[in-house]
Amino acid sequence: MSSAFFDARDRQMAGAPAREAAAHKPSGTRSRLRSAAMLQAFAATLWIPQAGLLAWSVGRLADGGGLADILWPAVFVLLLGVIKSCLDAAGGRLAFRAARAELSKKRVAAVELLARLSPVDAGRHASGEAASVLGEQAELIVPYLSRFQPVRMKASLVPLVILACIFSISWIAALVLLFAAPLIPIFMALIGWRAQAASEKQLVATGGLNAFLLDRLRGLATIRSFDAVDATALRLRAEAESLRIRTMAVLKIAFLSSAVLELFSALGVAMTAVYVGFSLLGEIRFGAWSGGLDLSQGLFVLLLAPAFFEPLRELSAVWHDRASGEAVLKALDGLAAGSLVLPDQQNAQVTAVSEAFDIRLENVGFRYRPEHVPIFDTFNLGIAAGEHVALLGASGTGKSTLMSLIAGLAPCNEGRVLIGGANEGRGKMAWIGQKPHIFAGTIAGNIALGRPDIKKTDVSKALDLAKLGSVAQAYGRRPLGEAGIGLSGGEALRLAIARAACDPNIRIILADEPTAHLDAQTAAEITESLLALAKGRTLIVATHDPLLAARMHRAIRLDADRVQEAAE
Numbered sequence: 001m002s003s004a005f006f007d008a009r010d011r012q013m014a015g016a017p018a019r020e021a022a023a024h025k026p027s028g029t030r031s032r033l034r035s036a037a038m039l040q041a042f043a044a045t046l047w048i049p050q051a052g053l054l055a056w057s058v059g060r061l062a063d064g065g066g067l068a069d070i071l072w073p074a075v076f077v078l079l080l081g082v083i084k085s086c087l088d089a090a091g092g093r094l095a096f097r098a099a100r101a102e103l104s105k106k107r108v109a110a111v112e113l114l115a116r117l118s119p120v121d122a123g124r125h126a127s128g129e130a131a132s133v134l135g136e137q138a139e140l141i142v143p144y145l146s147r148f149q150p151v152r153m154k155a156s157l158v159p160l161v162i163l164a165c166i167f168s169i170s171w172i173a174a175l176v177l178l179f180a181a182p183l184i185p186i187f188m189a190l191i192g193w194r195a196q197a198a199s200e201k202q203l204v205a206t207g208g209l210n211a212f213l214l215d216r217l218r219g220l221a222t223i224r225s226f227d228a229v230d231a232t233a234l235r236l237r238a239e240a241e242s243l244r245i246r247t248m249a250v251l252k253i254a255f256l257s258s259a260v261l262e263l264f265s266a267l268g269v270a271m272t273a274v275y276v277g278f279s280l281l282g283e284i285r286f287g288a289w290s291g292g293l294d295l296s297q298g299l300f301v302l303l304l305a306p307a308f309f310e311p312l313r314e315l316s317a318v319w320h321d322r323a324s325g326e327a328v329l330k331a332l333d334g335l336a337a338g339s340l341v342l343p344d345q346q347n348a349q350v351t352a353v354s355e356a357f358d359i360r361l362e363n364v365g366f367r368y369r370p371e372h373v374p375i376f377d378t379f380n381l382g383i384a385a386g387e388h389v390a391l392l393g394a395s396g397t398g399k400s401t402l403m404s405l406i407a408g409l410a411p412c413n414e415g416r417v418l419i420g421g422a423n424e425g426r427g428k429m430a431w432i433g434q435k436p437h438i439f440a441g442t443i444a445g446n447i448a449l450g451r452p453d454i455k456k457t458d459v460s461k462a463l464d465l466a467k468l469g470s471v472a473q474a475y476g477r478r479p480l481g482e483a484g485i486g487l488s489g490g491e492a493l494r495l496a497i498a499r500a501a502c503d504p505n506i507r508i509i510l511a512d513e514p515t516a517h518l519d520a521q522t523a524a525e526i527t528e529s530l531l532a533l534a535k536g537r538t539l540i541v542a543t544h545d546p547l548l549a550a551r552m553h554r555a556i557r558l559d560a561d562r563v564q565e566a567a568e
Helices: 003-023 029-045 047-062 067-115 127-167 171-180 183-218 220-225 229-280 295-317 319-333 399-407 443-448 456-465 469-475 489-501 520-533 546-550
Strands: 350-352 359-366 376-383 388-392 414-419 429-432 508-512 538-542 554-558 563-565
Touching (some): 047 067, 047 295, 067 319, 127 183, 127 295, 127 319, 183 220, 183 229, 376 414, 399 414, 443 469, 443 489, 456 469, 456 489, 456 520, 489 520, 508 520, 520 538, 520 546
Parallel strands (some): 350 414, 388 554, 429 508, 508 538
Antiparallel strands (some): 359 376, 359 414, 554 563
């Protein structure tokens, strides 16, 4: 990784305040969803005049009327049906587009927040789990916004309008529906709490399974070498079984909510039908404002009774979308919860002090979690510009953490890091890790990294400095595999050195265990290339290699309880 990484991160941080300000501006998503819901609700109310025309037509035919008497009512019923379908389709289309736009905003916000997390944070979500939430599970927001939100408004408005129309004809029919209706949302709310909890557990199980699969796919070679294939298969079977159980629990609750709705809606319609039937037979002569119901009035009430429960039935059908959508929104908000978040550039604890690019750490304190023991407490260190420094110490004493603090990959809890140069000081750093990432592509492309100011001559010089020319000639234009398949560990490190050498603006080089796990000859070659790159620049190396430390100007030993200069 070279300074291109820090340049991109600095530009991202510089634009963060503008993005946050834009995020706080009123969004048109809610207004578009509200408009879509109103369109669909209005479309549903058009059934009332359709039912009235149908009931009047049947009553007219029963009274001896002919087809000519019902021709125009039939035309109006057809016209209202076309208008209803168009309004419902327009509302659904508007709601879907608004939901997709909101999903895109949520994804962008989550990705930007994840991008600002420290890469050294051990508490970060697994990449497979984060990818599952952002890619697969986030799609559940669309049905939640495009279906549940409009249906909820329809269920709040349409039954009231239908109830008012029925009440104008028969108060007892309206009373029957009014008695059955409140039982539905009560039981659905009770079931909904359980459904949301089950959906959250299902999403956690899905993310865990995806993280497990990605981790095991990355380590297939290790699994085979340790003969752990059977153990991995058993673990995978257990994870899949857990996901199946949680999925079936969600489906069971969804079916239960539908059964509750169908039960009460069927009872409400049945009781209304019984009242209308006995009223038309003359057995019941109360409950209607006119003393009794005629055929047109009774048929009108019967046509509206199922429509009264229809929005509630739709609400039951999308109730699972609500549980899943809210669970996903909570998962998106929790992706970066409790993690180390890199500070914005305006509030960063790094201050430009001079053009000499010296480095000073003043009273720096850092811990990964508030409850953890601090890695550094009132830590002070000064490194002069152009100085080559080796950081020595046992594993766990904070060598890599110290370099991450200097690079800005982790925020200081206390104190500050002062780096000389202009405001883009970290854009003049290069990071060379133990396992640099190699992208699928040519060696030249992996060195240039798409930087427009890098020329072919710069790549050639960088290849010569890193002693990678023969490897580049052997590969030619053939692409490397993802993660550097085809390159040895030493060649991958040389490629990282060449990346840094390509940038003439580099002033500070941070190398984390560059010679670890290499044979003596390869380690010596990497050391020479690294020193050639660091000529006239500041070099900080975290290492256990005494030969590499001996080539530095100064060695600093980090112990668990103190920092001291190593003996030369």
